[in-house]
Amino acid sequence: MSQSTAPPSSVDRGEEWDAWRAGRRRALTAPTGNLALTETRWLPAGEEPDLAAARAGQPDSVTVTTLRRTDLVTGAPEHGLRFWDAQAPAVRAFEDVEVFPYDPSWVLEATYTPVADARRIAFEHIRDNGGTRDLVVPGDIALTVDGRAYTLSAFDDGGTLLLVFGDPTNGDTTYGAGRFLFVRRTDDAHRVVLDFNRAFVPPCGFSDQYNCPMPPRQNRFHLPVTAGEKRPVFRDGFTPQH
Numbered sequence: 001m002s003q004s005t006a007p008p009s010s011v012d013r014g015e016e017w018d019a020w021r022a023g024r025r026r027a028l029t030a031p032t033g034n035l036a037l038t039e040t041r042w043l044p045a046g047e048e049p050d051l052a053a054a055r056a057g058q059p060d061s062v063t064v065t066t067l068r069r070t071d072l073v074t075g076a077p078e079h080g081l082r083f084w085d086a087q088a089p090a091v092r093a094f095e096d097v098e099v100f101p102y103d104p105s106w107v108l109e110a111t112y113t114p115v116a117d118a119r120r121i122a123f124e125h126i127r128d129n130g131g132t133r134d135l136v137v138p139g140d141i142a143l144t145v146d147g148r149a150y151t152l153s154a155f156d157d158g159g160t161l162l163l164v165f166g167d168p169t170n171g172d173t174t175y176g177a178g179r180f181l182f183v184r185r186t187d188d189a190h191r192v193v194l195d196f197n198r199a200f201v202p203p204c205g206f207s208d209q210y211n212c213p214m215p216p217r218q219n220r221f222h223l224p225v226t227a228g229e230k231r232p233v234f235r236d237g238f239t240p241q242h
Contacts, residue, residue, distance in 0.1 A: 017102050017197050024097065024200065024229075031086040032063055034206035035094050039083040040067070049079050061086040072131045082209070090206060093238035097201060098230035106196040106227035110143035110152075112183075113190065121153050123164065123213040126177055126204050135213065141183065141192060146223050153218055154183050161185070163194065164202075166215035167225040175205045175231045178215040199228025206232055208240055 028034050043049060049066045058064065063084040071078050085091075120134035135155035141163070142151050154161040161183035170176050180202050184193040204212035232240075 013104060013107065013195075013197075014102050020198055021097075021099065028097070028206060029091055029094060031061075032065070032084045033091075034203045034210070035090040036063075036084040036086055036088050037082060037203075037207040037209045038085045038088050040080060040209040040211075041083070042078055042080040045071070045074075045076065045078070047079065049081050051081075054081050054083075058083075059085075059087075070133070072128065072133070089238065090234070090240055093234040093236055095233040095235050097232050100197075100227050100230065102197050103227050106225070108143055108145070108194045108196070110141050110192050110194055111190060112139050112141055112185075112192040114139040121155070121216065123155070123216060125211045125213050127211040133213070141194070143194070145221060148222055150221070151218060153216060155213075157182075161192070163219065164213050164215050165199075165219045165221065165225070167221040167223065169224045169226070169230075173224075173230055175201045175229075177202065177204065177212065178219075179225075179228060181228070196225055196227040199225065201229045201231055206240060 030036070051064055051066065054064045055062075063086075065082045065084070067080050067082055069078050069080070070076070115138060118136050118138065121137045122132035123135050124130065124132050137153045137155050138161075139154075140151050141154055141161075142149070144150070152163060152165070154163040156162075163181045163183055164178055165181065166178040167174075170178055179199045181194060181196060181199045184195065186193060202212040203210040234240075
């Protein structure tokens with residue numbers, strides 16, 4: 001595979017990756033981690049969430065939070081509740097997340113070109129039955145992988161660029177709906193780093209109560225991305241429902 005890589009660093013990236021993996025496990029198994037989400041409850045149009053009422057009668061292991069989205073048809077705000085259980089079946093059955101071995105050749109440097117105005121691009125979501133939601137994509141990420149040029153769309157996730165990408169490993173070796181990767185900015189406003197060793201299974205791989213965006217056409221690689229997380233492993237035959 002021929003591809004440009006980021007300049008070498010004095011920091012041991014392998015050790016950093018081990019620390020990242022440990023942090024991922026802590027986050028996944030936390031009381032409000034991906035594995036703990038047991039219900040996403042959307043409220044009738046115009047209804048505001050009542051946290052006190054939602055929490056009443058819940059066991060101590062359950063946390064209730066609010067969330068909001070835009071109705072695909074009307075464009076009006078929708079409010080909802082999320083129920084997280086630190087003792088959820090997925091938490092108890094979770095073993096680990098399979099990963100590819102660390103590979104420094106999958107740390108890629110790319111060109112980032114910001115756009116002048118807030119641009120929105122349609123992303124299909126896994127639970128929207130083919131519907132799309134427009135997400136803010138503040139710039140273009142250009143790179144060449146194995147001789148092929150790509151212009152990737154990473155959307156703004158709370159001030160961080162989040163790349164949703166697909167590749168031929170999906171459904172066979174890695175999670176079927178694609179994987180996520182946070183894009184690291186550099187001191188140069190026009191350069192970013194994509195460390196695919198930190199590609200991760202999206203939240204919907206751990207609970208069917210998430211509505212994850214799926215990779216748009218421009219974010220699908222032609223060759224297998226053999227780096228990062230593959231898919232979660234559970235004990236006793238447990239499988240998150242989808």
